[in-house]
Amino acid sequence: MAKVLIPTPLRQYAEKKDTVDLHGATVGEVLTALTTQFGDLRKHLFTDEGKLRSFVNVYLNDEDIRYLNKDKTEVKDGDTLSIVPSIAGGLYAG
Amino acid sequence: MIRIEPEAWAVMVSHAQKTYPNECCGAMLGSSDGSEKTVKVAVELENAFAGEQGAMYQLRQEDLLRADSEARRRGMDLIGIFHSHPDCDAYFSKTDLENSCPWYSFVVLSVKNGVFDHANSFLPDPDQTHADKEQLIWPKS
Numbered sequence: 001m002a003k004v005l006i007p008t009p010l011r012q013y014a015e016k017k018d019t020v021d022l023h024g025a026t027v028g029e030v031l032t033a034l035t036t037q038f039g040d041l042r043k044h045l046f047t048d049e050g051k052l053r054s055f056v057n058v059y060l061n062d063e064d065i066r067y068l069n070k071d072k073t074e075v076k077d078g079d080t081l082s083i084v085p086s087i088a089g090g091l092y093a094g
Numbered sequence: 095m096i097r098i099e100p101e102a103w104a105v106m107v108s109h110a111q112k113t114y115p116n117e118c119c120g121a122m123l124g125s126s127d128g129s130e131k132t133v134k135v136a137v138e139l140e141n142a143f144a145g146e147q148g149a150m151y152q153l154r155q156e157d158l159l160r161a162d163s164e165a166r167r168r169g170m171d172l173i174g175i176f177h178s179h180p181d182c183d184a185y186f187s188k189t190d191l192e193n194s195c196p197w198y199s200f201v202v203l204s205v206k207n208g209v210f211d212h213a214n215s216f217l218p219d220p221d222q223t224h225a226d227k228e229q230l231i232w233p234k235s
Contacts, residue, residue: 007162008126008171009197018166044197044220053220055195057155064155084159085197087175088143089190090117090150091182 002030004081013040027058028071030081045083055085095229096174096199096215098122098133103232105136107210110178110203116147121161122174122201131173131199137161150189151177174199174215181206186216186225194218199228 004020011018015038022037024030035042045056052058058065059082065073075081098106102122109118119141124134139161143152153175162172175198179185184204186194194200196218204211215230 005162005166007197008165008173055193055222059155059159062156062159082159082162084155084162085195086153086155086193087158087195087198088150088152088193089177089187089200090143091148091179091187091189 001077002075002079002081004030004034005083007083007085010041010044010083013044014038024075026071027060027065027073027075027081030075031058031071055087057084057086058082059084095129095231096131096133096201097231098136098201098233099124100233102133102136105138106176106201106203109136109138110176110205111208111210113141113178114205114208115180117141117143117149117151117178117180118203119151119153119175119177121158121165121172122176122199123161123165123168123170124173126171126173133174134170135165135168136176137164148180152193172198174201176201176203178203178205184212184214186214186218190216191218191225192222194222194225196220196222200225201230 022033121137122133141151142154165172184202203213215228216225218225
């Protein structure tokens, strides 16, 4: 069972829970379990093509899964998954 | 509507003025009750952009993760991000929009000649094509 931390603005789509415990052998399986249990979360995390939105990053404990094995990264009991957005900006190009 | 409490506001303005002429960035922690948000704590974060920081900021995801952990630890929520526009108005630029996240309020502080001038808050959409202006209330000194 892994723990998924739900960012504040998305809790309204997850029955107001700040964490959810889910089964899954990989990060992909846990995220599928998350969006199966809370269908309204799907469009906030994934595009219509089923890919994670460009600004959505997933951390397993303290590590970005892009530098592990992406959605095939193995998940163990007691692991924590965090959903963290990419954020930047500024005056370049208008 | 987003309301910023005095202590948090002081941190945001100070960070923006200290960082001038570069862009600053940080996280806003507090509470959210539907469309009404209150910022109680502002956390200064480092601008991680490797190039010219006078016109660009970038948040490290690890820093954002730590800010979120800090919010949870204090019984608050991460509800927004702030950054500054040196010598420019507090509008939501194309770069701001294309690198935003629709989950948070984005407060932009205009700093002119090193002194805070004005601020606005924005709510970007999920497709990063549009941002609505959000009512922003900050303590006037």
